[in-house]
Amino acid sequence: MKTIGFIGLGLIGGSIAKTIRKFHPDYHILAYAKHKETLAAALNCNAIDAVLEEKDERYHTCDYIFLCAPVEYNIEYLKYLKNIISDDCIITDAGSVKGPIHKAVEELGMDHCFIGGHPMAGSEQSGFEHSSDHLLENAYYILTPGGQVPLEKLTKFSELIDSLGSIPMVLTAEEHDFITAGVSHLPHIIASSLVNLINKLDNEAEYMKTIAAGGFRDITRIASSSPVMWEQICIENHENISSVLDEYIRMLIQIRCSIDNQEASYLYDMFARSRDYRDSIDASSSGLINKTYMLYIDIVDEAGGIATIATILAMEGISIKNIGIIHNREFEQGVLKIEFYEQNALEKGCALLKKRNYIVYER
Protein backbone atom coordinates (compact mmCIF):
# COMPACT_ATOMS: atom_id res chain seq x y z
CA MET A 1 0.00 0.00 0.00
CA LYS A 2 1.29 3.45 -0.89
CA THR A 3 0.08 6.94 -0.08
CA ILE A 4 0.00 9.31 -3.04
CA GLY A 5 -0.49 13.07 -2.73
CA PHE A 6 -1.61 15.47 -5.46
CA ILE A 7 -1.31 19.23 -5.71
CA GLY A 8 -3.48 20.27 -8.64
CA LEU A 9 -6.19 17.92 -9.80
CA GLY A 10 -7.24 19.05 -13.25
CA LEU A 11 -7.08 17.19 -16.55
CA ILE A 12 -3.69 15.61 -15.86
CA GLY A 13 -3.68 15.32 -12.05
CA GLY A 14 -7.22 13.94 -12.19
CA SER A 15 -6.30 11.45 -14.90
CA ILE A 16 -3.23 10.22 -13.00
CA ALA A 17 -5.26 9.88 -9.78
CA LYS A 18 -8.06 7.98 -11.54
CA THR A 19 -5.55 5.70 -13.26
CA ILE A 20 -3.81 4.94 -9.96
CA ARG A 21 -7.22 4.19 -8.46
CA LYS A 22 -7.98 1.81 -11.37
CA PHE A 23 -4.74 -0.16 -11.19
CA HIS A 24 -3.98 0.15 -7.46
CA PRO A 25 -7.31 0.31 -5.65
CA ASP A 26 -5.59 -0.18 -2.29
CA TYR A 27 -3.46 2.99 -2.61
CA HIS A 28 -4.43 5.91 -0.40
CA ILE A 29 -4.88 9.04 -2.54
CA LEU A 30 -4.88 12.55 -1.05
CA ALA A 31 -5.25 15.79 -2.96
CA TYR A 32 -5.21 19.55 -2.77
CA ALA A 33 -6.50 21.77 -5.57
CA LYS A 34 -7.30 25.42 -5.75
CA HIS A 35 -11.02 24.95 -6.25
CA LYS A 36 -13.07 23.24 -3.54
CA GLU A 37 -15.59 22.01 -6.14
CA THR A 38 -12.82 20.03 -7.86
CA LEU A 39 -11.96 18.25 -4.64
CA ALA A 40 -15.62 17.58 -3.87
CA ALA A 41 -16.11 16.09 -7.34
CA ALA A 42 -12.98 13.93 -6.92
CA LEU A 43 -14.18 12.62 -3.54
CA ASN A 44 -17.62 12.05 -4.94
CA CYS A 45 -16.41 9.82 -7.77
CA ASN A 46 -13.93 8.03 -5.48
CA ALA A 47 -10.86 9.27 -7.36
CA ILE A 48 -9.36 10.38 -4.03
CA ASP A 49 -9.74 9.27 -0.41
CA ALA A 50 -9.26 12.60 1.38
CA VAL A 51 -8.78 16.31 0.80
CA LEU A 52 -5.58 18.10 1.80
CA GLU A 53 -5.17 21.75 2.71
CA GLU A 54 -2.60 23.83 0.84
CA LYS A 55 -0.32 23.48 3.85
CA ASP A 56 -0.96 20.19 5.55
CA GLU A 57 1.07 17.86 7.77
CA ARG A 58 -0.27 14.84 5.90
CA TYR A 59 2.13 15.53 3.01
CA HIS A 60 4.58 13.82 5.39
CA THR A 61 2.70 10.53 4.96
CA CYS A 62 3.09 10.47 1.18
CA ASP A 63 5.36 8.06 -0.71
CA TYR A 64 4.89 10.09 -3.88
CA ILE A 65 3.64 13.65 -4.39
CA PHE A 66 2.48 14.63 -7.88
CA LEU A 67 2.61 18.35 -8.65
CA CYS A 68 -0.06 18.83 -11.31
CA ALA A 69 -0.73 22.58 -11.33
CA PRO A 70 0.50 24.87 -14.14
CA VAL A 71 4.32 24.81 -14.28
CA GLU A 72 5.15 28.03 -12.41
CA TYR A 73 2.86 27.12 -9.50
CA ASN A 74 4.42 23.65 -9.23
CA ILE A 75 7.78 25.29 -8.56
CA GLU A 76 6.31 27.41 -5.77
CA TYR A 77 5.26 24.32 -3.79
CA LEU A 78 8.76 22.82 -3.61
CA LYS A 79 9.98 25.13 -0.86
CA TYR A 80 7.11 24.22 1.44
CA LEU A 81 7.31 20.50 0.71
CA LYS A 82 11.06 20.36 1.35
CA ASN A 83 10.56 20.73 5.09
CA ILE A 84 7.61 18.44 5.47
CA ILE A 85 8.11 15.33 3.33
CA SER A 86 9.45 12.05 4.72
CA ASP A 87 12.98 10.86 3.89
CA ASP A 88 11.69 8.26 1.42
CA CYS A 89 9.23 10.48 -0.42
CA ILE A 90 9.68 11.21 -4.13
CA ILE A 91 8.23 14.43 -5.47
CA THR A 92 7.32 14.41 -9.13
CA ASP A 93 5.50 16.83 -11.40
CA ALA A 94 3.50 16.61 -14.60
CA GLY A 95 4.65 19.92 -16.05
CA SER A 96 5.30 20.41 -19.75
CA VAL A 97 8.68 22.14 -19.15
CA LYS A 98 11.44 20.64 -17.06
CA GLY A 99 14.44 23.05 -16.98
CA PRO A 100 13.13 25.65 -14.50
CA ILE A 101 11.74 23.15 -11.99
CA HIS A 102 15.04 21.22 -12.02
CA LYS A 103 16.90 24.48 -11.44
CA ALA A 104 14.68 25.20 -8.42
CA VAL A 105 15.11 21.61 -7.18
CA GLU A 106 18.91 21.95 -7.34
CA GLU A 107 18.90 25.33 -5.61
CA LEU A 108 16.78 23.88 -2.80
CA GLY A 109 19.02 20.81 -2.46
CA MET A 110 16.16 18.47 -3.40
CA ASP A 111 17.97 16.69 -6.20
CA HIS A 112 17.80 13.35 -4.37
CA CYS A 113 14.01 13.33 -4.01
CA PHE A 114 12.71 14.77 -7.28
CA ILE A 115 11.91 12.93 -10.49
CA GLY A 116 10.44 15.19 -13.15
CA GLY A 117 7.57 13.62 -15.07
CA HIS A 118 5.64 14.51 -18.18
CA PRO A 119 2.92 12.35 -19.67
CA MET A 120 2.89 12.93 -23.42
CA ALA A 121 -0.87 12.77 -23.48
CA GLY A 122 -3.47 15.41 -23.01
CA SER A 123 -6.20 17.32 -24.64
CA GLU A 124 -7.32 20.84 -25.39
CA GLN A 125 -9.76 20.50 -22.51
CA SER A 126 -8.91 21.44 -18.94
CA GLY A 127 -10.20 20.55 -15.53
CA PHE A 128 -10.98 17.50 -13.45
CA GLU A 129 -14.31 17.03 -15.22
CA HIS A 130 -12.39 16.09 -18.40
CA SER A 131 -9.93 13.75 -16.70
CA SER A 132 -10.16 10.03 -17.28
CA ASP A 133 -8.57 6.77 -16.21
CA HIS A 134 -7.44 5.99 -19.77
CA LEU A 135 -5.85 9.27 -20.89
CA LEU A 136 -2.36 7.98 -20.09
CA GLU A 137 -2.87 4.62 -21.77
CA ASN A 138 0.00 3.76 -24.12
CA ALA A 139 1.39 7.29 -23.90
CA TYR A 140 5.07 7.98 -23.44
CA TYR A 141 5.70 9.31 -19.95
CA ILE A 142 8.98 11.20 -19.81
CA LEU A 143 11.01 10.95 -16.59
CA THR A 144 13.78 13.44 -15.79
CA PRO A 145 15.39 12.26 -12.53
CA GLY A 146 17.33 14.66 -10.33
CA GLY A 147 21.08 13.98 -10.38
CA GLN A 148 21.14 12.49 -6.86
CA VAL A 149 18.08 10.23 -7.11
CA PRO A 150 19.13 6.66 -6.24
CA LEU A 151 18.69 4.24 -9.15
CA GLU A 152 16.49 2.03 -6.99
CA LYS A 153 14.00 4.89 -6.48
CA LEU A 154 14.00 5.75 -10.17
CA THR A 155 13.33 2.10 -11.02
CA LYS A 156 10.46 1.91 -8.53
CA PHE A 157 8.88 5.10 -9.88
CA SER A 158 9.32 3.94 -13.44
CA GLU A 159 7.57 0.68 -12.50
CA LEU A 160 4.68 2.66 -11.06
CA ILE A 161 4.31 4.61 -14.32
CA ASP A 162 4.54 1.38 -16.30
CA SER A 163 1.84 -0.16 -14.11
CA LEU A 164 -0.49 2.68 -15.13
CA GLY A 165 -0.29 1.62 -18.78
CA SER A 166 2.11 4.41 -19.83
CA ILE A 167 5.55 3.97 -21.35
CA PRO A 168 8.29 5.47 -19.18
CA MET A 169 11.22 7.08 -21.01
CA VAL A 170 14.14 8.70 -19.20
CA LEU A 171 15.59 11.93 -20.65
CA THR A 172 17.59 14.83 -19.30
CA ALA A 173 15.64 18.02 -18.63
CA GLU A 174 17.58 19.73 -21.47
CA GLU A 175 16.73 17.00 -23.97
CA HIS A 176 13.12 17.08 -22.86
CA ASP A 177 12.73 20.84 -23.24
CA PHE A 178 14.23 20.95 -26.74
CA ILE A 179 12.18 17.98 -27.95
CA THR A 180 8.89 19.25 -26.57
CA ALA A 181 9.58 22.76 -27.94
CA GLY A 182 9.53 21.11 -31.37
CA VAL A 183 6.77 18.53 -31.09
CA SER A 184 4.39 20.19 -28.65
CA HIS A 185 5.06 23.85 -27.92
CA LEU A 186 5.63 25.04 -31.50
CA PRO A 187 2.51 23.17 -32.76
CA HIS A 188 0.42 24.97 -30.12
CA ILE A 189 1.84 28.33 -31.17
CA ILE A 190 1.20 27.55 -34.84
CA ALA A 191 -2.39 26.45 -34.14
CA SER A 192 -3.13 29.49 -32.05
CA SER A 193 -1.57 32.02 -34.44
CA LEU A 194 -3.31 30.41 -37.43
CA VAL A 195 -6.71 30.72 -35.73
CA ASN A 196 -5.99 34.36 -34.86
CA LEU A 197 -4.87 35.02 -38.45
CA ILE A 198 -8.11 33.65 -39.88
CA ASN A 199 -10.12 35.65 -37.38
CA LYS A 200 -8.27 38.76 -38.57
CA LEU A 201 -8.67 38.00 -42.28
CA ASP A 202 -12.31 36.93 -42.16
CA ASN A 203 -15.03 39.29 -43.41
CA GLU A 204 -18.01 40.54 -41.45
CA ALA A 205 -20.22 37.74 -42.70
CA GLU A 206 -17.60 35.30 -41.28
CA TYR A 207 -17.41 33.17 -44.42
CA MET A 208 -14.02 31.74 -43.44
CA LYS A 209 -15.25 30.64 -40.04
CA THR A 210 -18.40 29.22 -41.58
CA ILE A 211 -16.85 27.04 -44.24
CA ALA A 212 -13.65 25.99 -42.41
CA ALA A 213 -13.61 22.24 -42.84
CA GLY A 214 -11.47 19.23 -41.90
CA GLY A 215 -8.04 20.69 -42.66
CA PHE A 216 -8.48 23.80 -40.54
CA ARG A 217 -10.21 21.89 -37.77
CA ASP A 218 -7.56 19.13 -37.67
CA ILE A 219 -4.63 21.49 -37.37
CA THR A 220 -6.29 23.88 -34.89
CA ARG A 221 -7.96 21.63 -32.29
CA ILE A 222 -5.22 22.48 -29.81
CA ALA A 223 -5.84 26.23 -30.23
CA SER A 224 -8.66 25.70 -27.71
CA SER A 225 -6.18 24.77 -24.95
CA SER A 226 -5.81 26.54 -21.60
CA PRO A 227 -4.33 30.07 -22.02
CA VAL A 228 -2.81 30.10 -18.52
CA MET A 229 -1.05 26.78 -19.10
CA TRP A 230 0.36 27.81 -22.49
CA GLU A 231 1.36 31.29 -21.41
CA GLN A 232 3.47 29.68 -18.65
CA ILE A 233 4.95 27.02 -20.96
CA CYS A 234 6.05 29.70 -23.49
CA ILE A 235 7.75 31.73 -20.80
CA GLU A 236 9.38 28.79 -19.02
CA ASN A 237 10.76 27.27 -22.24
CA HIS A 238 11.37 30.54 -24.10
CA GLU A 239 14.91 29.82 -25.33
CA ASN A 240 14.10 26.48 -26.96
CA ILE A 241 10.83 27.74 -28.38
CA SER A 242 12.51 30.81 -29.79
CA SER A 243 15.15 28.74 -31.54
CA VAL A 244 12.69 26.28 -33.13
CA LEU A 245 10.49 29.24 -34.10
CA ASP A 246 13.50 30.80 -35.88
CA GLU A 247 13.98 27.62 -37.89
CA TYR A 248 10.30 27.52 -38.67
CA ILE A 249 10.17 31.15 -39.78
CA ARG A 250 13.18 30.51 -42.08
CA MET A 251 11.32 27.56 -43.54
CA LEU A 252 8.14 29.61 -44.07
CA ILE A 253 10.10 32.33 -45.86
CA GLN A 254 11.67 29.70 -48.11
CA ILE A 255 8.21 28.31 -48.89
CA ARG A 256 6.88 31.76 -49.71
CA CYS A 257 9.80 32.35 -52.10
CA SER A 258 9.14 29.05 -53.84
CA ILE A 259 5.45 29.96 -54.21
CA ASP A 260 6.30 33.44 -55.56
CA ASN A 261 8.70 31.82 -58.03
CA GLN A 262 6.30 28.97 -58.79
CA GLU A 263 8.95 26.35 -58.08
CA ALA A 264 6.74 23.31 -58.59
CA SER A 265 9.42 20.75 -57.81
CA TYR A 266 10.32 22.43 -54.48
CA LEU A 267 6.67 22.44 -53.47
CA TYR A 268 6.09 18.87 -54.60
CA ASP A 269 9.13 17.75 -52.69
CA MET A 270 7.97 19.57 -49.54
CA PHE A 271 4.59 17.83 -49.53
CA ALA A 272 6.08 14.45 -50.49
CA ARG A 273 8.72 14.55 -47.74
CA SER A 274 6.22 15.64 -45.09
CA ARG A 275 3.79 12.93 -46.13
CA ASP A 276 6.49 10.24 -45.92
CA TYR A 277 7.77 11.38 -42.53
CA ARG A 278 4.26 11.82 -41.09
CA ASP A 279 3.24 8.38 -42.32
CA SER A 280 6.30 6.87 -40.65
CA ILE A 281 5.63 8.33 -37.20
CA ASP A 282 3.41 5.62 -35.75
CA ALA A 283 5.59 2.80 -37.05
CA SER A 284 8.86 4.29 -35.79
CA SER A 285 7.57 5.23 -32.35
CA SER A 286 6.73 1.61 -31.75
CA GLY A 287 10.39 0.72 -32.27
CA LEU A 288 11.15 1.51 -28.64
CA ILE A 289 8.18 -0.22 -27.14
CA ASN A 290 6.30 -3.43 -27.51
CA LYS A 291 4.18 -2.78 -30.53
CA THR A 292 0.46 -2.88 -29.92
CA TYR A 293 -1.88 -4.10 -32.63
CA MET A 294 -4.99 -2.07 -32.11
CA LEU A 295 -8.08 -1.11 -34.04
CA TYR A 296 -11.16 0.90 -33.12
CA ILE A 297 -14.70 0.33 -34.37
CA ASP A 298 -17.86 2.42 -34.17
CA ILE A 299 -20.54 0.23 -32.69
CA VAL A 300 -24.21 0.74 -32.13
CA ASP A 301 -24.93 0.70 -28.42
CA GLU A 302 -27.21 -2.31 -28.35
CA ALA A 303 -27.20 -5.71 -26.70
CA GLY A 304 -25.00 -8.25 -28.44
CA GLY A 305 -22.97 -5.70 -30.43
CA ILE A 306 -19.64 -6.72 -28.93
CA ALA A 307 -20.48 -10.43 -29.00
CA THR A 308 -21.21 -10.25 -32.74
CA ILE A 309 -17.80 -8.73 -33.46
CA ALA A 310 -16.01 -11.22 -31.21
CA THR A 311 -17.81 -14.05 -33.01
CA ILE A 312 -16.89 -12.76 -36.48
CA LEU A 313 -13.22 -12.75 -35.45
CA ALA A 314 -13.34 -16.08 -33.63
CA MET A 315 -14.91 -17.81 -36.65
CA GLU A 316 -11.77 -16.92 -38.61
CA GLY A 317 -9.48 -18.12 -35.81
CA ILE A 318 -8.38 -14.60 -34.83
CA SER A 319 -7.55 -14.28 -31.12
CA ILE A 320 -8.32 -11.10 -29.24
CA LYS A 321 -5.81 -9.94 -26.65
CA ASN A 322 -7.97 -7.20 -25.18
CA ILE A 323 -11.36 -5.68 -25.88
CA GLY A 324 -13.28 -2.78 -24.37
CA ILE A 325 -15.38 0.30 -24.90
CA ILE A 326 -13.47 3.58 -24.71
CA HIS A 327 -14.54 7.19 -24.72
CA ASN A 328 -11.42 8.69 -26.24
CA ARG A 329 -10.95 12.41 -26.95
CA GLU A 330 -10.08 11.52 -30.56
CA PHE A 331 -13.48 10.06 -31.22
CA GLU A 332 -16.80 11.82 -31.08
CA GLN A 333 -18.48 8.93 -29.31
CA GLY A 334 -17.73 5.66 -27.57
CA VAL A 335 -15.97 3.12 -29.70
CA LEU A 336 -14.90 -0.45 -29.28
CA LYS A 337 -11.16 -0.98 -28.97
CA ILE A 338 -9.73 -4.36 -29.93
CA GLU A 339 -6.14 -5.40 -29.37
CA PHE A 340 -4.62 -8.34 -31.22
CA TYR A 341 -1.48 -10.36 -30.60
CA GLU A 342 0.19 -9.72 -33.95
CA GLN A 343 0.18 -7.62 -37.10
CA ASN A 344 -1.22 -10.37 -39.26
CA ALA A 345 -4.25 -10.79 -36.99
CA LEU A 346 -4.78 -7.03 -36.96
CA GLU A 347 -4.77 -6.83 -40.76
CA LYS A 348 -7.01 -9.86 -41.15
CA GLY A 349 -9.45 -8.62 -38.49
CA CYS A 350 -9.53 -5.17 -40.03
CA ALA A 351 -10.34 -6.49 -43.52
CA LEU A 352 -12.97 -8.84 -42.15
CA LEU A 353 -14.81 -6.15 -40.21
CA LYS A 354 -14.65 -3.64 -43.05
CA LYS A 355 -16.15 -6.28 -45.33
CA ARG A 356 -19.05 -6.49 -42.87
CA ASN A 357 -19.47 -2.69 -43.19
CA TYR A 358 -18.11 -1.77 -39.77
CA ILE A 359 -16.40 1.61 -39.60
CA VAL A 360 -12.86 0.73 -38.56
CA TYR A 361 -10.10 3.13 -37.46
CA GLU A 362 -6.47 2.07 -37.21
CA ARG A 363 -4.19 4.10 -34.95
Ligand SMILES: NC(=O)c1ccc[n+]([C@@H]2O[C@H](COP(=O)([O-])OP(=O)(O)OC[C@H]3O[C@@H](n4cnc5c(N)ncnc54)[C@H](O)[C@@H]3O)[C@@H](O)[C@H]2O)c1
Ligand atom coordinates in the same frame (compact mmCIF):
# COMPACT_ATOMS: atom_id res chain seq x y z
N1 LIG B 1 -3.23 19.62 -20.78
C1 LIG B 1 -2.34 18.83 -21.31
O1 LIG B 1 -2.52 18.39 -22.44
C2 LIG B 1 -1.10 18.48 -20.53
C3 LIG B 1 -0.40 17.33 -20.87
C4 LIG B 1 0.72 16.97 -20.13
C5 LIG B 1 1.15 17.77 -19.08
N2 LIG B 1 0.45 18.90 -18.77
C6 LIG B 1 0.93 19.69 -17.62
O2 LIG B 1 0.16 19.27 -16.50
C7 LIG B 1 -0.05 20.37 -15.61
C8 LIG B 1 -1.54 20.51 -15.36
O3 LIG B 1 -2.20 20.74 -16.59
P1 LIG B 1 -3.74 20.38 -16.75
O4 LIG B 1 -3.99 20.26 -18.21
O5 LIG B 1 -4.13 19.29 -15.84
O6 LIG B 1 -4.39 21.75 -16.25
P2 LIG B 1 -5.83 21.98 -15.64
O7 LIG B 1 -6.12 23.42 -15.82
O8 LIG B 1 -6.80 20.99 -16.14
O9 LIG B 1 -5.61 21.69 -14.09
C9 LIG B 1 -4.79 22.45 -13.27
C10 LIG B 1 -5.08 22.12 -11.82
O10 LIG B 1 -4.21 22.90 -11.01
C11 LIG B 1 -4.96 23.60 -10.05
N3 LIG B 1 -4.26 24.83 -9.74
C12 LIG B 1 -4.12 25.93 -10.51
N4 LIG B 1 -3.38 26.83 -9.87
C13 LIG B 1 -3.03 26.27 -8.70
C14 LIG B 1 -2.27 26.69 -7.61
N5 LIG B 1 -1.70 27.88 -7.59
N6 LIG B 1 -2.13 25.82 -6.58
C15 LIG B 1 -2.69 24.61 -6.59
N7 LIG B 1 -3.42 24.15 -7.59
C16 LIG B 1 -3.59 24.99 -8.62
C17 LIG B 1 -6.32 23.82 -10.68
O11 LIG B 1 -7.29 24.07 -9.69
C18 LIG B 1 -6.49 22.48 -11.37
O12 LIG B 1 -6.92 21.51 -10.44
C19 LIG B 1 0.59 21.57 -16.26
O13 LIG B 1 1.82 21.79 -15.64
C20 LIG B 1 0.77 21.19 -17.69
O14 LIG B 1 1.91 21.81 -18.24
C21 LIG B 1 -0.67 19.25 -19.45
Ligand SMILES: O=C(O)C(=O)C[C@]1(C(=O)O)C=C[C@@H](O)C=C1
Ligand atom coordinates in the same frame (compact mmCIF):
# COMPACT_ATOMS: atom_id res chain seq x y z
O1 LIG C 1 -3.37 16.26 -27.39
C1 LIG C 1 -3.37 17.41 -27.02
O2 LIG C 1 -4.37 18.12 -27.08
C2 LIG C 1 -2.17 18.00 -26.45
O3 LIG C 1 -1.98 19.14 -26.64
C3 LIG C 1 -1.29 17.17 -25.63
C4 LIG C 1 0.11 17.71 -25.43
C5 LIG C 1 0.82 17.79 -26.78
O4 LIG C 1 1.27 18.85 -27.18
O5 LIG C 1 0.94 16.73 -27.41
C6 LIG C 1 0.07 19.02 -24.78
C7 LIG C 1 0.90 19.40 -23.81
C8 LIG C 1 1.59 18.42 -23.02
O6 LIG C 1 2.60 18.88 -22.29
C9 LIG C 1 1.67 17.11 -23.60
C10 LIG C 1 0.82 16.74 -24.57
